[in-house]
Amino acid sequence: MKIGVRQEVGRRPSCCRIRQFRASDAAALADVFASAVHGIACRFYSPAQISAWCPETPSSESFLRKLSDGRAVWVAADDADVPVAFIDLEADGHIDMLFCHPRAAGQGVAGMLYGKLEEAALRQGIRLLYVEASEAARSFFERMGFALDKRCEFERGGVKIHNYRMVKILG
Numbered sequence: 001m002k003i004g005v006r007q008e009v010g011r012r013p014s015c016c017r018i019r020q021f022r023a024s025d026a027a028a029l030a031d032v033f034a035s036a037v038h039g040i041a042c043r044f045y046s047p048a049q050i051s052a053w054c055p056e057t058p059s060s061e062s063f064l065r066k067l068s069d070g071r072a073v074w075v076a077a078d079d080a081d082v083p084v085a086f087i088d089l090e091a092d093g094h095i096d097m098l099f100c101h102p103r104a105a106g107q108g109v110a111g112m113l114y115g116k117l118e119e120a121a122l123r124q125g126i127r128l129l130y131v132e133a134s135e136a137a138r139s140f141f142e143r144m145g146f147a148l149d150k151r152c153e154f155e156r157g158g159v160k161i162h163n164y165r166m167v168k169i170l171g
Contacts, residue, residue, distance in 0.1 A: 016084060016109050018116050021073035027060035028083040029067065029075070032101045034058070039102035044135035045161065052159035071096070074116045076109045087113040089121060095131040098140075114144055118170065127170050132163045141166050 021029075034057040042050050067073050067088065076085040084104035088097050095117065100110050121129060132152060133141045142148075146166040153162050 016076045016078060016104070016107070016112065018074055018076055018112055021067055021075050021086065023064055023068065025075055025083050025086075026064035026067065029086050029099075030058045030060055030063040032083055032086060033063070033097070033099045035101045036099040040100070040105060041134055041136045048159050049161050052157040053161060055157075072117075072120060074113050076100075076104065076113055078104070085109045085113060087117050089117050089126075089129075091124075093121060093126045093129045095129060098131075098137060110140055111144075118144075122170055129168045129170060131166050133166050134163050138164050138166070141168075144168070 034054050037050060037054040041053070045053070070091065072089045074087050075083045077083050085100035086097065087095065087110075089095060098110060098113065118129070129146070130149075131137075131141060131146065133146075138148075146168040149165040149167050151162055151164055153160060155161070
């Protein structure tokens with residue numbers, strides 16, 4: 001996802017607060033994911049690639065299973081407590097997902113989420129973060145201090161897609 005963050009990491013825009021994931025967020029986060037892929041990543045990938053990546057909004061049950069597997073998940077919620085973005089951190093320092101709904105893009109939300117994640121990683125003694133960033137997310141992670149490791153090519157549903165393995169040493 002491309003977020004035009006020019007603010008400090010962790011700076012809070014007026015419309016959002018960061019909180020821990022709740023099981024009741026699953027459907028909304030599945031929608032954030034699909035909306036980000038179809039509304040932001042579509043600027044960087046072909047329609048066939050977008051369709052292979054996210055042919056439809058995932059079920060809330062599948063999203064709940066994924067987000068309840070032991071990873072840490074932070075949610076950015078608007079003033080009505082509706083999730084607009086989220087990020088996760090696996091125990092080994094892997095960031096599997098960072099997605100922002102298009103209506104919240106460009107407001108510093110991704111930077112706020114990343115700031116919480118990095119603070120938590122340092123508290124847990126994690127010294128290396130890594131991510132497979134989409135074309136849309138690559139510049140965001142570069143601004144957060146990640147270095148490009150390599151471009152990764154893969155297939156999903158017979159369609160070739162690429163992303164970037166990026167790493168950051170903490171501390």
